[in-house]
Amino acid sequence: MTAAAPARDLQQPRDLGLLGGLRHRIAVVALTVRDAVGPWFRVAWRYLGPVLGTVSPVGWIVLLLGIAAMVAGRVLGWAELTFVAATLLGALLVAAAFLFGRASYDVTIGLNPRRVTVGDRALGELVVVNVGTRRSTPGRMELPVGSGLAEFSLPAIEPRGRHDELFAVPTNRRAVITAGPAISVRGDQLGLLRRVVRWTEPTELFVHPVTARLDPTAAGLVKDLEGQTTKTITNNDLAFHALRPYEPGDDRRYVHWRTSARTGVLMVRQFEETRRSQLTIIQTVQNSYYETAEEFELAVSVTASLGAQVIRDGTQMSVVTDTHQLRTHSVTAMLDDSCRLELVGRRYATPRDFARETTKRLPPPSVVMIVAGSRMGPTDFRAIESLFGQDARVVAFRVELGAQPRVSSVAGLQIITIGELTDLPKTLRRVI
Known part of the structure; x- marks a missing residue:
């Protein structure tokens, strides 16, 4: 018995080798059959x-x-x-x-308006025109609207005749709702056979988040007009710093002739570098930092309110999330992109990693705003603040649904708690 066991053990690798060879042959045969039959199958x-x-x-x-x-x-x-x-x-x-049968339709989907705010009424219109030379037969038209499906019964339409159908679009939550494509359906009443013809391309309806109107310049927290002065010394700017002896290559436009005449040494002006105000808004969309979906919606509204006012003020701005960067060349573009924000799983190891990766290609900011849910703590906010220099002012917005508005300071970092959107304007007045 003891001698039989090693014999079986010695036989096992040979069996595995035979099995591997068999699998290889089967794979070769399968590839050969695929290469031979594949072109004929595609044609058929x-x-x-x-x-x-x-x-x-x-x-x-x-x-x-x-x-x-x-x-x-x-x-x-x-x-x-x-x-x-x-x-x-x-x-x-x-x-x-x-x-059997063929219809000649000109189908148009109209959404009025194309952009609404959450809760506003949005209507759509389906217009079907018979562009053929014969009277069309009754039919059926299907129109996907978001996750739903609208079905319309089309009567017989005379040549150049028109048939209109109105439908309501649900706008109870922020989203990008796709209407279409409109397809005509021919088939039996039992649904055994079904032939569809696509007539239109999808049309998007943007349901913008609710925003709060802020005071001018409040969103940017910037009080200067020409830009913020830094500690960097330069030879060409607006804020005068000091005089120094002339060096070959200096621009003679900045020679201070009075001082040069008095001292007998050619002196030129030095300046403190200024830069135009640049605001960066950072919002995390990682679901682990939000208690509920409603809390996330409030955070999106806070970001949209801040961004909209900054754009109206004419301040340069960037808005970044874990997934993408929002367009900021206009308020409409920024709100359109905010409609596409959704909660996602973990993308970065820490909030600091997220902020570093999403802002490393952006211009150096003068003001940084961090927007997150109630599950992000002061330590995480401070870790993000450490990424930016001393010339940048960092303000954190902690969204906690139903909480009392308050402003706290943690090691010099201002953390603003927002419980509802109406708290944002009055809380910002206290910060400025």
């Missing part, structure tokens, strides 16, 4: 695909049951099964008659 599918695509899932079930009943009836000699098979296959033949 090019012609058969549209035909087979008209069969609905219910139609395939009826077809398979009909074939099975026919075979079983022949083998068993049961006339009842043959009758059932004839009924099922006959239903498919009758349904095929509903697929």
